[in-house]
Amino acid sequence: MAAEPTTPERAMTRSQDKRADEEAQKSDAAQHESKESASDTPSEGDQGLQDNSNVPKMSFLKLFWFFFYNFGLFAWGGPVAQIALIKDKLVVQDKWITLTRFQRVFSVYQILPGPEAAELCMFFGCLSAGRIGGIIAGMAFILPGFLLMLLASYVYTLAGFENQYFNASFRALQPIVAAMILRATHKIAEHSVRKHDTKKIDPFLVIIAVCTAINCALRLNIFISLGLYGTIYMFIARRLWIPAAVLFALQYCGYAIYAVFRGVPSPVSLALGVARAPSLINLFVLGLVSGSLSFGGAYTAIPFVQVEAVLLGAWLPQSVFIDGIAIGNILPAPLVIFATFVGFQGAYLENGSLGNAFAGAIIITLGMFFPCFLFTIAGHELLERLVRNQFLASFFDGLCGSVIGVIAMIAAQILKASVEGNLDKAKEKTLGEAVAATAQVGPAAVLYVLALAVLYKFTNKYTALFLVIAGGVAGQFLFLDV
Template sequence: MSVTEAVASLTPSKEGEIEQRASDIENALPRHPPFQNEYTDNSHVPNLSVLRIFWLFFTQFGLFAWGGPVAQIALIRERLVVRDQWITLARFNRVFAVYQILPGPEAAELCMFFGCLAGGRIGGLAAGIGFILPGFVLMLVASYVYAVVGFGNVYFNASFRALQPMVAAMILRATHKISEHALLSHETKKPNPWLFAFAILTAINSALRINWFISLGVYGLINMALVRRYWLIAGLLFTLQYVGYALYVVFRGVPSPLALALGVARVPDLAHLFVLGLVAGSLSFGGAYTAIPFIHVEAVLLGRWMPEQAFIDCIAIGNVLPAPLVIFATFVGFQGGYLHGGLGYAFASATVITLGMFFPCFIMTIIGHPVLEKLVHNQFLAAFFDGICGSIVGVIAIVAIQILRDSVGSTGRVKPTTADGVLAVATQDSIAAVLYLVTLVVLYRFTHKYTAIVLVLCGAIAGQFLFV
C-alpha cells in the first residue's frame, strides 16, 4: 500500500472520530436556548384572559402569600419558572435583580411582570390586584376590629403589649438582612465600604436632624461621582451638606425633630393620605421596611394623629397576613381616617393610602420592563440607586432604635403616680426587654419562612399571661 493510499484510508476514520467527539460535546451541553436568548425566551408563557390572570394570581399566590417577601418570591419562582417554565431561570434572576434595586415590594412587582407577559399591561394590572387583594381585605378587617376594640380592652391590650418588643426585634433583624445586599457593590457584588459609610453618615445626619430625603439624594449623587472617580465632586458634595446645615443652625437654630418630616400628612384626609402612601411607596427601596421610617415620621412624629404603640401594632399585624408587609399602610390610613371622619371615612382612607403605596410599583412595572432594565443597568443610575440603598440602611437603623425605645420603655404611656404603679411598670418593661432579646435570638437561630408568623402568634398568647 502506498503512502497516499494509507493516508486516504485513515482520513475518513479521523474525520469520523472528530465528528463523534463534537457530537459527544454537544450532547453534554445543557439543553436550553442560546445564551443571548435566555433573557428573552417566552416560549412557554400562556396567553390568558384578564379574568383568568386575576384568578390565577389571587388563588395561587395572593391567598398563599404567607411568610414575608422571601417566601412569596420563592413561591412565584417555583411555580411559574421551575414548574411551568414560563421563562428561563436566567431571565427570572435578571428580572428579580431589577426589582431589588427599584422601589416597591418585589413579590408584587414580579406578579405584575408575569401578568404582563400573559396578558399585556391589563394582565399585569389584574395580576397585581389579585396578589394584593387578600391581604388588603384582611388588613381592613383587622383595622376595623382594632379601632372598635382598641386599648380599652385589657386582653386586647395585653397581647399587643407583648408584640411590640417583638416587632422591634423584627425590624432590627430586617435592618441586618437588608444591609446584606444593600451594602454590596452593584458591579462586584462584594461589600462596598463607601455604602457602609453612607449608612453610618445618614444615621449621624438623622441625629443632627437633617432631613432623610436630603441624605438620600446627597449620598446617591456622591456614589455616582465615586464610581466615575470624580473625587473632587464627591468631596464637594459631602462638604456642602454640612456647610448648608451649619448656615441653617446659625440663622434658624438647631432643627427640631419634626425637620425629619416633609409634612405631607399633617391632616389625615384623603388627599394627604394618598400623598403619604405615594411618597413612601416611591422611596421603598429594598422592600417594605424602608417605607416604615417615612410613614412613622409623618403619622406619629409630625402629624401626631397615630400613637406610637398603634403604629408598632400595625407592623405586627402585617407580619401575619398573606400580603406584602407594606400592607401595614392600610392600617395607618384606616386609623387616620377613623380619627378624621369616622368609620365610613376610615374605609375610604385605608383604600386611598394603599393605592398611593402601590401606585409607583404598578406604574414602573406596567410601563415596560425592558425600559426599566436598560435604566437600571446604566452605570450612572445604578450607582445612584446603590447610594440610596446604602443610605436607607442608616434610616431604618435609626427607626429600629426609636421603636425599641418606645416598645421596651414606657415612653408614650400613662405614667404611674404611686410606688406600686412604678414597680408594675418597671416589671412590664423588664418583661418586654426579655421578649425583645428572646425574639432576636429566635430570628437569628431559625430562618424558616414562617418564623415571624409563629413568633407573632406565640407573642399574642403569651401576652395574656404576662400583661393581664
C-alpha cells in the same frame, strides 16, 4: 536522527498550530450553540431575556384566579418567602421564563420602589395577558392580604383601644416587631452593601449607611441624605474623589451653619408635611409618597409614614403604629399593607366614622401601591435599559446603601418606643401607675432579646407568625394587670 527545523520553519509550524487551535475552538463553540438550540436553551447572546414561548396565554378571569390561588392566599412569611414561592412555581416548575431572565427581572425590581413580590406578579401577568393582565395579577396577589388587614383594622378598632386583654397582647408584640425590623435591616444590608462583581462588602456603602443613620440622628431630612449619597457614590464609582469629598464635607458644613443660626432641627424636620391631618386626600398623598420611597421594600416606607403620622401630624399614637406593623407581619401580603391599617385608624380617629375609616384604608392603599403598578405596567424593558445604565446604576447603589441607614435608625427608634412603652407619660400618672409602667420595661426588653435570638436561629417563613402568636399569649401573663 532528524534535523531540527530552522527558525522560519518553527515560526510557520507555530502559526499553523495556532490556526488549528482557533478552528477547533470555533468548531466547539458551534457544537455548543447547536446543543443549546436543540435543548431550547437560550444562546449566550440574548441570555433568554426575550423568550416568552413558554408563557401560557390566559383569560383575565383565569389569570386572576391563578395568581389569587397560587400566590395571594399563600403569601406568608414576608418578601423572601413570597419571592421564593413565585420563582419555584413559575420559573422552576412551569418554566414560564429562564432562570437567567428571572434573575435580571428581579435585579430590576430590587432597586426600584415597591414590594418586589407584587411587582414580579405584575410582570408575569403582563407576559401572559398584556398590561391589563399585569394589573389583574398584581391585584390578585394583593387582595387577600388587603381584605384581611381591613378585617384586622376593624376588629382592632372595636377592641384595641379600651380592652385590657387586647392591649396586653399588643404591648408584648411591640418589642417583637422591633426585633423583626432590626433583623430585616441586617438581611437587606447583606446584599445592599456588596459590590455587584465581586460580591464583597463595599466599605464606601457601609460608610454611607452609617453616615445616613448619623444624619437621621442629627435630624437631617431623609430626602437630603438619599439624594446626596446617591450622587456621592456616583463620583466614588468613577474615582472622582475630590467632588465626592467636597459634597460629603458640604453636608456637615451646611448643617453646622443651619444649627448656629436656626438651632438643631426638630424631629418633625424629617417630614414633608403631606399629612398633617388624616383627611382622605392627605392619606392618598401619604401613601403615594411612601410608595415612591419604598426602595428595598416596606421597611423603607416605615420611617416616612411614622414621621408624617406619628411625629408631625400626631394623629396616630406610636403604639398603634407599631401594632399595625405587627399585624402586617403575620398576614399573607406585602408588608406595606401596614399602610391600610394606618389609613383605617387615622381616618377613624379623625371623626369616629367607620365609613370614613374604610375609605381611608382604601385610599392610602391605592396611593401606596400606585407607584409599583406604574413602574411595572409602564414598561419593563425600559426599566431594564435604565438599570443597565452604569451612570444610574451607581446612583441607585448609593441610594440603597443610604436606605440601610434610614431603616437602622427607625429600628432603633421603634426599639426605644416599644421597650419604654408609656414610660414617657409616667409623670402624668399616679405613683402606682407610674411604678407599673416602669415595671413593663424589663419584660419588654427580655421579649426583644428572645425574639431577636429566635429570628437569627430560625429562618423558616412561619417564624414571624410563631413569634406573633407566642407574643400575644405572653402578653396575657406579662402585661395584663398593668
